[in-house]
Amino acid sequence: MEKKYTIGIDFGTLSGRAVLVDVANGRVMTSAVRAYTHGVMDTVMPDGTALPDTWALQHPADYLEVLDETLPQLLRSSGVRPEQIIGIGIDFTSSTVMPVKRSGTPLCFLDAYRHDPHAYAKLWKHHGAQRYAAKMEEICAERGEKLLDLYGGRAFSEWSLPKLWEVLEEAPHIYDAMDDWMEAGDWIVWQLCGVRTQSCCSAGFKSLYRKENGFPSEEFFAALDERLRHVVRDKLSAPVLPVCSRAGGLTEEAASRYGLVPGTAVTVSIIDAHAGIPAAGITGPGQVLAIIGTSGCYLTMDERMNSIPGIIGAAEDGSLPGYWGYEAGQSCVGEHFSWFIENCVPEAYAQEARKQQISIHEYLSDLAQKQAPGEHGLIALDWWNGNRSILMDSGLSGMIVGMTLHTKPEDIYRALIEATAYGAKIVLDNYKAHDLKIESLYVSGGICQKNPMFTQIYADVLNLPIHIVSAKEGSALGSAIIAAAAAGAEQGGYSTVTEAIHAMSAPIERVIYPCQAHVPVYQRLFGIYTALHDHFGKYRNELMYALKSIRSAE
């Protein structure tokens, strides 16, 4: 039988990346990237209108350009025939949301609205809706709503609903003019297959949707603002579907535009981070996908719903179908080290690194990895950017304790790495304390691949094996795997997503096991970290608040 392929398209913050993947073994045959023409609009609009500080918009035309450019390129460069392509999977940043007409046309495409910032896509990191998130939290508390229980009790400005409320308040004509308030991922799916859907993933993790109850009640929305009473009926009416399912078949128009075959399966969209789950070979509970970059994110699953305090969110059918997906995160990981490199590394170290022709990170790691755990005598709290897990307190700040006149830069560097590992342990222990199985960690790319000391410290602190996944294009590969499941076995794909994952996930490059001699030392150190964490984060957090309030008073 002729080989079959799927396409995965990963819409990131700055570009879209498409991969063509062999359905038999998950091999990435070719890939294509298109940077967004307008990038992130966080200072001015295309017409030169200035934007407030907290804003971050995108132009949905850029998303279409990704399709226009990458899809034909995949075919050209691979020589694969359109008939061999059985599915297209889409993952997207979230909550990146925009107002759309019933026709599918984004409002910003229309002359009447092209000068209106609220007519564009609000990128996930648009924080203009902060006060609507805060108001939502307040009203939930007043009403004794249990809605936020799955979200660590917090409402986030990055969510869809605060952004929608922002439109209603600040541009009611845009609110009135839109027929749909759509996740950009769902909108792309619509453009491909002509079917309006909403993904369980973004709806669940970013819009308070629960498979059992749907979106929040009309009473809740009316309590926010009477004008929002019918918002679900009026603006969020597309059917909500589980991830990994088929949204529809490629339309005639899309097929001819991109050189593909009409009817080709198009998946329901998934949030980009979650698309990493199938790529890593994760098929269910116990395995944690760790995404460790500037910040940290820990995705896992369970058979049951669990109200876990201090996490970011939970959604049924949100990560893999049939499971509750859970997300928790650290607000600052790699950023600690960037801060340290920029602000705390002495000249002599920079000179020596240059002499050895290695990066300053490598130089510091070389020095730091000679140490035994605890040898530097330091403990840090990894709160340079507040604490998102499990304390959910952006008013917290960083600390280091244990310095002496003998403390060296590499000591502090190592202590900062360890602090982020302790922070990760807090996240995972919190999962465990709420009956989630935590058996192993999967990471791909980034710091873990580049810095073996970093990964070994994490393995030792967490006392878990860490699987290094070799996927360079993890999310795109994940979307292609999902597409093979959505296409189904009859089309040459797979009848379940588990089968697709087993066949197509990226190879494990290596597994880092905890060093058993280090584990008890790190357990003691983690005890000290926990004592500081609880003291400054729970019992005496007013101390850090006071520092901030004195600071802002000055």
Add this chain to the structure above:
Amino acid sequence: MEKKYTIGIDFGTLSGRAVLVDVANGRVMTSAVRAYTHGVMDTVMPDGTALPDTWALQHPADYLEVLDETLPQLLRSSGVRPEQIIGIGIDFTSSTVMPVKRSGTPLCFLDAYRHDPHAYAKLWKHHGAQRYAAKMEEICAERGEKLLDLYGGRAFSEWSLPKLWEVLEEAPHIYDAMDDWMEAGDWIVWQLCGVRTQSCCSAGFKSLYRKENGFPSEEFFAALDERLRHVVRDKLSAPVLPVCSRAGGLTEEAASRYGLVPGTAVTVSIIDAHAGIPAAGITGPGQVLAIIGTSGCYLTMDERMNSIPGIIGAAEDGSLPGYWGYEAGQSCVGEHFSWFIENCVPEAYAQEARKQQISIHEYLSDLAQKQAPGEHGLIALDWWNGNRSILMDSGLSGMIVGMTLHTKPEDIYRALIEATAYGAKIVLDNYKAHDLKIESLYVSGGICQKNPMFTQIYADVLNLPIHIVSAKEGSALGSAIIAAAAAGAEQGGYSTVTEAIHAMSAPIERVIYPCQAHVPVYQRLFGIYTALHDHFGKYRNELMYALKSIRSAE
């Protein structure tokens, strides 16, 4: 009447410095310095014998060389006639102690002992007697002795008695061979005037001597070691005299050796730091002499005896006659900034300082002084070298809290300066809490003269005026002032030390007053410092201990 002069000789750690001072106005006419030929012997003896890590010896021949070289030089370079010189004052580091024969000959001068390390002078920072200090503390506690009440409840290895006990235990033949165990300052006085004395200052601050009761009882010494029962009678029998008094007149032999007049008044010796008191113009309670260098020292006086916890020591007639002198200190001040400069200043800052042709301290200060108090949002505990006041806990270590991704090097630099100021406030507040008057601070030289931002921060935090004393050779000048009082009015000196101080003390260069807008902000910040101080230093000090114990286990 012909002009009169006195000589002050300051025996420091590395050299001796003599000044010739105009008795009428305290003007330093000329000065002479002689570095010790053997310096500090902390690795090997003169004969090449290796010394343990904790050791620090000196060769008393070096002290005599100071006299031989500087005294004639003062005469030569000033043109002053010997008859015009009415007194010689001596200050010395303490407790720098050595075994001496009845003749005045140090044991190390004798062939029989010149290869024995215990025959030399043990410098103040010789720490070989640490375990004898610890044992002394233990035995005091067991016996319910109140002896240590004046010393913050602690016995220090830098004291004279633990060093003597060390000799007894480790070189009993030296113990047996000595007729006197002498402070080097008292020994120099003896060499000049032929009179064996002990100073109330070193005896009181470093040897548990109390004017009222004398040295500790025979029972106490016997409890340490039966062989010490008669130690006071046998080895510490010289009369103990108040500071600022006359020990005797220059001997014929010394006079001819140094080109001076026999009978010239020689003072009882004083500890070098305390000689700064008359130099600064301090005449009694309320005024604090602050000596701020690598570490910090705060000397003050009161009419009454006071058992103050957390101080270093107290002695009647120890600082100025008629008063109880008090000493408390910080174990680390300037060393924080040296540590910071060496370990935490990024290359770009070093480059910019070079470009501007200023020191890195100046560059950081320029940046930091633009900030309002509290603007950086940080608080540090100044415990990089443990805490000597008021917690007396060398197991403590440093900490900083409040870091964010926006924290800059100059923020941390300023926070460290502020931390040492908060530490100083703890010391002064502790004095106040025990009914000592604290009205103004006197500093000379060092950081305060070089760094106006540093001094302003101290004034603001302490809410006290800070007098900058212009004395470059403070201790030597102080000794010369004392000598004018010891000489007496009939000789052209003064009948009281207060008169001598009023006439001869160094001019006040300027007074730095607290900025009243800063005082309340620093009060709030000090409240936070105090909370951390108490948490980590009192209630949860086991946390810092645990870090150190894990460290040393690795």
